[in-house]
Amino acid sequence: MSEEVKSEQEVLFQKRIDAEEKIEPKDWMPEKYRQTLIRQMSQHAHSEVIGMQPEGNWLTRAPTLHRKCILLAKVQDEGGHGLYLYSAAETLGISRDELVKALHDGVAKYASIFNYPALTWADIGAIGWLVDGAAIVNQISLQRTSYGPYARSMVRICKEESFHQRQGYQIMVTLSQGSHEQKAMAQDALDRFWWPSLMMFGPHDAESAHSAQSMKWKIKRQSNDQLRQKFIDQSVKQADVIGLKIPDPALKWNADRGHYDIGAIDWSEFARVIKGDGPCNRQRLQHHNRVHAEGAWVRDAVAAYEAKHKQRSTRAA
Amino acid sequence: MIDKEQLKEFVLRLGDDSLVLGHRLSQWSSNGPFLEEDLALTNVALDYVGRARMFYGYTAEIAADGSTEDSYAYNRDCRDFTNLLIHELPRGDFAFTMARQYLVDEFSLAYMKRLKLSRDKTLAAIAEKAYKEDLYHLRRSTSWILRLGDGTTQSHDRLQNAIDDLWGYTTELFEMDELDQEMSKADVGVDVASLQPEWIRQVTATLSDATLTVPANDWVVTGGRKGIHTEALGHMLSDMQFLQRAYPGQQW
Numbered sequence: 001m002s003e004e005v006k007s008e009q010e011v012l013f014q015k016r017i018d019a020e021e022k023i024e025p026k027d028w029m030p031e032k033y034r035q036t037l038i039r040q041m042s043q044h045a046h047s048e049v050i051g052m053q054p055e056g057n058w059l060t061r062a063p064t065l066h067r068k069c070i071l072l073a074k075v076q077d078e079g080g081h082g083l084y085l086y087s088a089a090e091t092l093g094i095s096r097d098e099l100v101k102a103l104h105d106g107v108a109k110y111a112s113i114f115n116y117p118a119l120t121w122a123d124i125g126a127i128g129w130l131v132d133g134a135a136i137v138n139q140i141s142l143q144r145t146s147y148g149p150y151a152r153s154m155v156r157i158c159k160e161e162s163f164h165q166r167q168g169y170q171i172m173v174t175l176s177q178g179s180h181e182q183k184a185m186a187q188d189a190l191d192r193f194w195w196p197s198l199m200m201f202g203p204h205d206a207e208s209a210h211s212a213q214s215m216k217w218k219i220k221r222q223s224n225d226q227l228r229q230k231f232i233d234q235s236v237k238q239a240d241v242i243g244l245k246i247p248d249p250a251l252k253w254n255a256d257r258g259h260y261d262i263g264a265i266d267w268s269e270f271a272r273v274i275k276g277d278g279p280c281n282r283q284r285l286q287h288h289n290r291v292h293a294e295g296a297w298v299r300d301a302v303a304a305y306e307a308k309h310k311q312r313s314t315r316a317a
Numbered sequence: 318m319i320d321k322e323q324l325k326e327f328v329l330r331l332g333d334d335s336l337v338l339g340h341r342l343s344q345w346s347s348n349g350p351f352l353e354e355d356l357a358l359t360n361v362a363l364d365y366v367g368r369a370r371m372f373y374g375y376t377a378e379i380a381a382d383g384s385t386e387d388s389y390a391y392n393r394d395c396r397d398f399t400n401l402l403i404h405e406l407p408r409g410d411f412a413f414t415m416a417r418q419y420l421v422d423e424f425s426l427a428y429m430k431r432l433k434l435s436r437d438k439t440l441a442a443i444a445e446k447a448y449k450e451d452l453y454h455l456r457r458s459t460s461w462i463l464r465l466g467d468g469t470t471q472s473h474d475r476l477q478n479a480i481d482d483l484w485g486y487t488t489e490l491f492e493m494d495e496l497d498q499e500m501s502k503a504d505v506g507v508d509v510a511s512l513q514p515e516w517i518r519q520v521t522a523t524l525s526d527a528t529l530t531v532p533a534n535d536w537v538v539t540g541g542r543k544g545i546h547t548e549a550l551g552h553m554l555s556d557m558q559f560l561q562r563a564y565p566g567q568q569w
Contacts, residue, residue: 049347049352052355053347056346059343059346060340060343060344060553060556061556061557061559062560063560063561063569064387064391064569065336065366065370065373065386065387065390066370067569068343068366069363069367069370072343072346072362072363073363075346075359076346076356076359076360076363079347079352079355079356079359082352083352083356086352121560121569171569174568177568178568179564179567182564182567287347291347291348291349291350294348294350295349295350295351295354297469297471297472297475298350298351298354298411298472299350299351300468300471300472301464301465301468301471301472302464302468304468304469304472305463305464305465305467305468
């Protein structure tokens with residue numbers, strides 16, 4: 001294909017994007033658009049699946065049967081989100097096996113927040129409230145992303161995530177109304193999860209490597225800083241309602257901007273955790289690798305059984 | 318005539334069976350052999366914990382002493398639990414979990430089918446729901462027995478070992494103590510002994526379809542209904558009850 005024809009296709013493609021048309025799997029798309037989506041959607045899918053680990057860590061210790069059922073259903077939903085997202089990514093011509101292999105090889109990333117440990121029951125509250133809360137802010141914006149299958153998966157995922165966020169916040173409400181120890185547990189969880197949650201939105205706009213092109217292709221609809229600000233504004237109020245203190249001495253309402261100002265984010269920590277040097281990076285990947293390896297004989301058995309039965313039914317016919 | 322204490326003890330047993338198995342199944346979350354199966358196992362776990370809540374809730378209602386569903390799950394020690402032992406055995410590998418699930422599903426489906434006819438309306442209603450769940454649990458576990466049994470040599474051997482390790486715990490499913498007899502006579506409970514021949518027939522047929530061997534009845538362990546458990550239960554409880562024990566009397 002000549003350079004000229006390709007660029008004509010690209011012009012046409014950009015026109016469709018500008019007209020807010022959704023791009024569908026069989027449509028022509030620039031290779032870089034496809035690659036960007038594979039990277040982003042698989043990272044999103046891996047995050048859902050790796051995110052099952054810190055929460056799963058508390059499934060057997062949930063403090064009431066009601067909480068246990070809610071958490072079971074929630075972790076199950078996260079796995080379900082992983083499934084839709086892997087399937088949506090597969091429409092771009094890549095298999096789930098390849099995506100999982102990229103995760104195991106350390107080529108594909110997942111949300112850094114899941115490299116922090118869930119140490120107390122309040123962490124389950126903080127993860128639902130802040131981590132799912134941050135994810136929703138991002139995902140609501142992604143409902144309007146230009147790739148059709150991704151946009152549609154976000155619609156369903158957002159509905160479930162808003163239930164997750166409410167259950168997390170509900171845990172924090174209950175703890176903050178509880179004993180002195182429970183309140184301290186809630187505050188400690190907020191202290192540890194606040195800054196990593198803000199980092200979930202990625203680097204400041206000026207430093208974001210992929211942002212400009214993604215905005216042009218409308219894969220991203222709002223910038224990292226816009227989304228982060230939205231999250232900060234909503235969370236500060238929610239913390240206030242339940243008497244918890246945001247761990248940022250510089251936090252201040254800015255009447256001119258109509259937003260909260262915050263202190264400096266420690267980007268060196270962000271870089272360190274992404275690089276693999278966070279508290280749980282090793283365990284998270286090792287767990288995923290180990291479980292995948294332990295399940296190999298089951299997957300082999302399914303394949304062998306199906307092959308035998310196909311053979312038998314062919315013979316019978 | 319059965320009295321309130323007898324009914325309470327009977328319902329509590331069913332709650333313990335459900336909770337302990339639900340808890341074991343929940344340990345598969347993020348440990349499944351592939352994502353779809355991870356979700357399916359969590360789903361079955363949810364059904365069982367849901368059942369536990371219904372049985373415990375009813376127990377609390379009968380007791381009318383201010384206890385709640387959580388009192389039974391979180392504030393009793395090993396000797397107070399009266400579940401059948403097969404439910405509490407550690408989850409083991411995937412073959413062990415599916416073998417146990419299949420053996421229990423064949424039993425539970427037949428049990429709930431009878432319990433639906435209980436003269437106790439609450440028990441009948443819980444059984445109605447549980448029976449529907451058991452129908453798909455059994456469909457699922459049967460298909461796993463066939464696939465693992467008739468899959469690879471490794472899956473066949475793992476599954477045969479699991480069946481062998483579980484077999485001695487299945488006798489207890491059909492034991493009738495005095496309470497069971499009273500409850501059955503009053504048409505509230507189920508004559509479990511009468512379910513055994515059909516269970517054996519079904520299990521034998523499925524295992525044989527799956528190229529597996531039915532083990533000999535040369536060992537039997539029972540005692541769950543009397544609170545004589547395997548050592549694994551205490552560890553399960555110390556994990557499950559941690560928060561309620563460390564911070565007693567709080568709302569969560």
